[in-house]
Amino acid sequence: KIFLEKMPRQIHRLEELLRSSNFDWKELSAVRSGAAAPLNNFLNQHYTHLKPILLDFMDDLCKIRLWIVCLIPRVEDGDNKGVEIQHEVIDVCNEGLSSLDSLYRYYFRYNIEKSKDFGKKEKYGESSKANIETAVIEYDEATYVYIAKSIRLLYMNY
Secondary structure, eight states, X not given: OIIIIIHHHHXXXXXXXXXXXXXXXXGHHHHHHHTTSSSXXXXXXXXXXXXXXXXXXHHHHHXXXXXXXXXXXXXXXXXXXXXXXXXXHHHHHHHHHHHHHHHHHHHHHHHHHHHHHXXXXXXXXXXXXXXXXXXXXXXXXXXXXXXXXXXXXXXXXX
């Protein structure tokens, strides 16, 4: 069911995200316009679309990994053909889970860092306000590029 129904549906969702103008590299100006606020609505909207896909993909990989682990024959059965390939597929699933987990956690770290930057803006006042705002804008742009790149990689690896 995962391979025949769910994965094609998820790939279609990723295709729609990639084809939407929201994930075009030229949208950095929209990222800049939202950078002055503590929460960049543009980035938040993008991550809101991406989060359920990430969670579904993580769930699919866990199920595939478990299915392959259950199919590995025991050594005492004597039928060890293909076991090496099964272990390689498990390694690929583990790598995918690790990269998905880091992408999932990235946005949380982004929000924490951005709040710290806004706290510094309040703490240090006008003297360093321009530097902090520039850093926030650059950080928002880097986050957007990271999310857009991750969606493309997710699409290629799904």
